[in-house]
Amino acid sequence: MTAMVIIGAGQAAGQTAASLRQGGYKDEIVILGDEAHPPYQRPPLSKQYLSGEHGLERVYLRPEKFYADQSIDLRTGVTVSSINRTQKTVMLDDSQIIHYDKLLIATGSRPRKLNIEGSDLKGIHYLRTIADVDGIREAMKSAKSVCIVGGGYIGLEVASVAVVAGLEVNVLEMEDRILQRVTTSRMSEFYHSLHSNRGVKIHVNTACSGFSGVDGKVAEVICGASAINADLVIVGIGIIPNVELARDAGIDCGNGILVNDHCQTSDPDIYAAGDCTNHPNPILNRRLRLESVPNAMDQARTAAANMLGGDKIYAAVPWFWSDQYELKLQMVGFSMDGETEVLRGDKDTNQFAVFYLHEGAVVAVDAVNSPREFMVAKQLYGKQVNAADLSNPEFELKSLVGK
Numbered sequence: 190m191t192a193m194v195i196i197g198a199g200q201a202a203g204q205t206a207a208s209l210r211q212g213g214y215k216d217e218i219v220i221l222g223d224e225a226h227p228p229y230q231r232p233p234l235s236k237q238y239l240s241g242e243h244g245l246e247r248v249y250l251r252p253e254k255f256y257a258d259q260s261i262d263l264r265t266g267v268t269v270s271s272i273n274r275t276q277k278t279v280m281l282d283d284s285q286i287i288h289y290d291k292l293l294i295a296t297g298s299r300p301r302k303l304n305i306e307g308s309d310l311k312g313i314h315y316l317r318t319i320a321d322v323d324g325i326r327e328a329m330k331s332a333k334s335v336c337i338v339g340g341g342y343i344g345l346e347v348a349s350v351a352v353v354a355g356l357e358v359n360v361l362e363m364e365d366r367i368l369q370r371v372t373t374s375r376m377s378e379f380y381h382s383l384h385s386n387r388g389v390k391i392h393v394n395t396a397c398s399g400f401s402g403v404d405g406k407v408a409e410v411i412c413g414a415s416a417i418n419a420d421l422v423i424v425g426i427g428i429i430p431n432v433e434l435a436r437d438a439g440i441d442c443g444n445g446i447l448v449n450d451h452c453q454t455s456d457p458d459i460y461a462a463g464d465c466t467n468h469p470n471p472i473l474n475r476r477l478r479l480e481s482v483p484n485a486m487d488q489a490r491t492a493a494a495n496m497l498g499g500d501k502i503y504a505a506v507p508w509f510w511s512d513q514y515e516l517k518l519q520m521v522g523f524s525m526d527g528e529t530e531v532l533r534g535d536k537d538t539n540q541f542a543v544f545y546l547h548e549g550a551v552v553a554v555d556a557v558n559s560p561r562e563f564m565v566a567k568q569l570y571g572k573q574v575n576a577a578d579l580s581n582p583e584f585e586l587k588s589l590v591g592k
Contacts, residue, residue: 202228335422448460521567
């Protein structure tokens with residue numbers, strides 16, 4: 190009997206298992222996850238799950254019974270210690286050996302940690318897992334002031350939940366604007382104003398140099414010569430891909446596990462998907478390591494098809510989203526690829542889209558509460574357009590798709 194083994198139990202892992210069954214695979218599928226939960230969605234953690242709007246069941250990728258119904262051997266709370274490529278086995282930390290015919294590595298990523306004075310104080314949290322958010326939710330019940338270190342999307346999503354919950358919220362960003370690494374100055378300015386108007390205090394050009402506490406619990410965030418009161422700190426300064434298992438097994442890595450356009454690693458019997466991978470994108474003509482749900486899910490489907498002997502190529506335009514307050518930001522491509530910005534709609538109404546063009550072709554869009562523009566932009570990617578048509582709210586964008 191053959192066996193497909195999946196290391197990791199996130200969205201890529203869960204989708205790969207489902208896709209293997211959908212592809213007609215009848216033999217053994219084993220999922221090995223180090224958390225106590227079945228595969229779940231991470232985006233709601235910093236939004237609806239943190240706010241209490243969604244319960245645990247709504248966070249799970251599929252109901253727990255799905256895995257039993259599909260005869261998928263889901264093992265939670267286990268840790269893989271090594272991969273033996275010669276014997277085609279993985280070893281668990283209890284020395285149990287599991288054989289595979291094809292292996293998928295979907296180990297995801299982990300938060301980048303601070304290693305500064307006071308960083309071991311209680312009350313300092315990171316947000317990546319259900320357990321992390323459970324801890325933050327409990328702390329928010331008694332907290333009065335929260336300081337968020339990092340002005341990226343995760344930090345701002347948490348800020349929107351915390352300020353609505355009635356906490357005093359400070360956001361620290363060491364760059365000269367929030368979201369600097371992921372969007373343009375126009376969008377940074379919009380979100381800065383949005384949060385400031387809701388009561389969030391944003392401090393740019395401000396680095397966290399340490400923490401001070403009382404009775405072992407954080408009380409202040411030190412920023413050079415100044416300090417900010419905080420009885421709850423949430424750090425969001427980026428993530429690190431979990432490549433150690435692959436690297437130690439001799440699989441090629443470099444800012445992620447290197448895969449080809451079939452999601453295949455340097456070992457032909459081992460595939461990888463999700464945040465931990467670095468893949469070639471033929472549409473953008475460069476390699477990428479993406480931290481996004483669409484990437485994880487699409488790579489999972491591609492890997493599953495090829496693990497079954499298919500010849501499926503992964504080629505997709507990256508897209509993302511972020512929910513802050515009542516605003517949904519949907520993004521296609523990377524705004525830094527554009528040389529021209531075209532505004533469609535009115536920022537003052539919180540409903541607009543910014544199209545980014547390179548040599549007259551659409552290479553990205555940031556759409557705020559504008560799902561129609563977002564959907565059309567996905568179809569317009571790479572197409573030559575007239576900027577005047579994009580900016581005219583009376584012009585029907587769909588008419589450009591077939592040209």
